[in-house]
Amino acid sequence: MTITTTGVRVPAYLQNPQRWVLVEAWDALTAGAHRARPDDAGSAVPTYVARDTDSELQARLTQAAQQGGLVLVLGESTAGKTRAAHNAVRECKALAGYRVLAPDNGPDLVIAVDVVAATSVRCVVWLDDLERFLTPDGLESGVLAELIRLRTPVLATMQLRHYDIFSPHSTESPREDSAEPRTSGTGARVLKQTEPLYLQRRWSDEELARAQNCDDLRMIDAVTHHGPYGVAEYLAAGPALLTEWRYATRPGGYPRGAALVSAAVDLTRTGLRPPYTTALLTSLHQHYLPDDPLLRPEPIDTALAWAARLRYGATSLLLPTSDPDAYGVFDYLPDHTTSPVNEHAWQSALDHAAEDEERLTIGVHAAATAPHIAEAAWRPLARHFTRAAMNLGVLLAKAGRNEEAEKVYRQAANAGDTAAAVNLGFLLAELGRNDEAEEMYRQAANAGNTTAAFNLGHLLAELGRNDEAEEMYRQAAATGHAGAISNLGNLLSEAGRSGEAEEMYRQAADGGHPTAISNLGVLRANAGRNEEAEDLFRQAANAGHINAAVNLGDLLAQLGRNEEAEEMYRQAVNAGDTAAAHNLGILLFKAGRNEEAEEMLRQAANTGHTTAISNLGVLLVNTGRNEEAEEMFRQAANAGHTGAYHLGTLLAQLGRNEEAEDLLRQAADAGHTDAAHNLGVVLATAGRNEEAEEMYRKAINAGHTGAAHSLGILLAQLGRNEEAEEMFRQAADAGHTDAAHNLGVVLANAGRNEEAEEILRQAADAGHTMAISNLGVLLANAGRNEEA
Known part of the structure; x- marks a missing residue:
């Protein structure tokens, strides 16, 4: 039946x-x-x-x-x-x-x-x-x-x-x-x-040892002679046939036969399905024959016979088929050919495509290296084949032809293709047309397209509409979309809902989503659960997640495991990660390996990483290369980075106070507390005490201990000793030994020797040499010479 x-x-x-x-x-x-x-x-x-x-x-x-x-x-x-x-x-x-x-x-x-x-x-x-x-x-x-x-x-x-x-x-x-x-x-x-x-x-x-120990002489021979090739490819005669084909184009060889094989190889690489007729190969092979009169190509029948001859009892360059007038090609040859596909092969493939699907596939093969061929393949199909329209839209958008891409996407979206609606939404979002993008994403999401729900969630989150973003992420997450689950975790984490975020990350991590695994590691590290964080970072890094490798490097560096941290950073650097290059530079700088540190910081700086640019300036200052450092700091400052602070500090050290003041004020106004403190120092040096005090207090209010000490010095110089004492004490209580020493001096000068002794001992015990000296003077003046 x-x-x-x-x-x-x-x-x-x-x-x-x-x-x-x-x-x-x-x-x-x-x-x-x-x-x-x-x-x-x-x-x-x-x-x-x-x-x-x-x-x-x-x-x-x-x-x-x-x-x-x-x-x-x-x-x-x-x-x-x-x-x-x-x-x-x-x-x-x-x-x-x-x-x-x-x-x-x-x-x-x-x-x-x-x-x-x-x-x-x-x-x-x-x-x-x-x-x-x-x-x-x-x-x-x-x-x-x-x-x-x-x-x-x-x-x-x-x-x-x-x-x-x-x-x-x-x-x-x-x-x-x-x-x-x-x-x-x-x-x-x-x-x-x-x-x-x-x-x-x-x-x-x-594997080679197992092959060597088997009883098949062909395997033993392959193990002995395979050289740089794999055993299986040696057995299939792949390297030998590849060599024979490539060296056939020579006087006395088979240049026409090699050209026929080249034509078949390129046709395979276009996506046109074999077999290929003799007429097609004969027509196309002319474009592969070198223009060399010395070659004297052999007759076409001889060429075909050479190309289809069985080699080594295994295979041939052109593969005979049930049709005596059509051939396939040994698949090893196109797999090991890297030269661009001949333009005539692309056109022949389009001319001989049997159906829309084959034409669509040829476009896919052409898109990366011959986009004009892909466009030629897809454009005639786009009106009646929505998926071709979608691919054509992608091609046009990548080429920056956004108006054409939008038109093609709309055509497919209006025909009911939700993937095209998603692509159109993406294009509109890229162009800043967010309302229209939202409309397209909603249209596709309402039709059940999970990617649309995910993309809409991302768009809404970027617009600060977090409640709506959460709703869309949850819609996509309900279908098992790991990216949506992970991004929902991010949204919840940013909202301080750590428990829910952890649940989402774990759910996505259980599905093998590397970003979620890495983010779960971040939560563990922030909670001080370093061993768990390390395990999660390693898991994600081993899955190829570069940011996880950087996170692991950061964790290891914090734990003092610098060699391991360096290894992880280098792994990420080799994958092209700029943040890893910067972090590795800092690690090397702290280890005193300045030349290597400079190399890494420059690598990151050359990509526009402003923190790397600024930190490269810090390194240059520390190695006495102030002019180069100034250039780096200016570059960072022009990019809006706190390089303005570093540059202002450097200029102050060089005595260029007017320039320093402008830059430090710029950084201080941006909320940089070190800049506010250093600006206070510049102003105090210029005798502008009221302005200096204002800057110091601004930094103190932001928790800057050094600024409290500096203000204490200024107030002491102005004879405002009670206020000076208050500032010194505030800084000393925060562990500032210079402030403790100066507080001891103020107390001693006020005749409060017991208090002074206590404070000076505190600074002396911390190794402060001036405190040790002044404590000795205090003790000597009290007649306690042995202690002094």
Whole structure:
């Protein structure tokens, strides 16, 4: 009986699940593993050598067999992804007796899911080269959700270059629904639901040792001769074929054959799906032939035969297909080609795209390096294909063509695309049109778009409408949006609702959200729970959260664990973090490592970090380079930083009091208490005592102990001894030893010797040399010579 689903005829190979291959009978070549040089028995499949990731892959696959879900093996071409995944399926006890469902394309996958639902067949879905299925008519979020409901495991492989194009980039700030143009956003939404398992191309020492000890001579040979390459890529003859292709363009070589391969490689890199007809390759290859009369390219038939010839019993440069007039290409070659795609290849890809989806995908591949091609790919689709319109809007917005982007977004949003409404809201917010942005976000949020609710929460928080922001964050958080949960924690923390904030951070942290983990660490550190804070910062830092690495560095520095702090700061500096460069500079400066400190502070200062600019000036002052320091302080002051205070202090030390007064007053008016104190010193030096007293009192009222001492000196000089005593005592009680000494002197001069002795002893015990001397005089005058 032929099964049909939803009015669509089921392809013959999917109709009877009992004819799908059993896991136990599934072979590696059928799975899609690269062939290797055959052994004496003719087998093109070498002995499998356990990889370091096998146990983790087994655990994930077992969980998916029990609960459903996507397991993704990620890596470069010929890293061994397919072979490792195939082995995991064969070895997974939870999959014993299962069938392997291996659809040819996205639409067939959708049909097959209905077959699985109708027959309740126990199977594992195998998607080698996942990017082929990430289309709106293939593996989209709804299809994956149905497979999870059926508790059907999905195992897939994907090359890094494709993952970089399709995957979402996490961020805490509001972003367009497609932060970068993507194929309808489908790939990003699916990939968000899995944590890829990365398989290294280069084998570890442990893996090499296992290969060396196996009984397959091909593996032993690969371990011995693989050089800078991975064992799997050596076995698949990847490096050898890459070299042969690259050196074929020479007199006496196969320059036309190499050009045909180059054309196929570039077509693959455009996103145009193979196979490619001989006519297309022949037409395009002319643009890859060097203009060199000495080459004398071979005839086209000879060139095709050379390119398609089997090498090492493993593979060929061009791969023959069931159509004798069409070819694929060995996937190792495009994966190891970094030169720009030829302009003619882009145009040929557009001309030969079979359908809208393929044209959309070509635009995705072009967006980063050939935006004009992406625009050409998407613009004809934008009127009837809202997702193409959305991607086109992203492209135009990135190019600063905001009016065009707005028009395209509105067109898609008016057609009901909530992602386009989110993008339009983001664009309007960037342009400062907040009321309109709010309207678009609300429109999408009311339609159930979680990103819109999150972005609206962020916008409202920036506008100070915190109650409304909280409401929107809670709406997004209710769907499990980790960024919304984390940002809600921030909002609650700023409102002093620490308990609720901690609850939100913990909820997001439990979902693996690194920013929430880091923020939870901040709460722990502020509460003095340093060990817990350290653990949380490390967890987030290990997940790649740069700010967590900086926070950990700060915590370690406060605990005096400077070597560890330096390590964390350097980790963040290497990732490009400016704050880490500044903090590392301060750490090194305190350690007396001035040259290294200057290097770090300059690195941060060169990015416009005003605190780094100012602190670089402090370092230069301490190393006697006053002219350079003055330049730094002026730069910081011009940026509105407290560099005005440092510059004023430096100028005062240099005797340039008029200039110093202006700068110190500027800083003091901005609330800088040290500046108010130092301005008082400048004014007192100039004999402007009333103004000096006013500045001192301003600083004292802000809690500045040194200003109390300085005012005491001024009042003593003016003969206002009772007031002077009050100021000295205030500063001495706060631990200011100069003030204690001066208070002792005032008391001694007033004949209050017992009190004077007590205060002078206090300062002397703190190591104040003048207090020790004056205490001796006081004791001698009292006839207590031995004590003196």
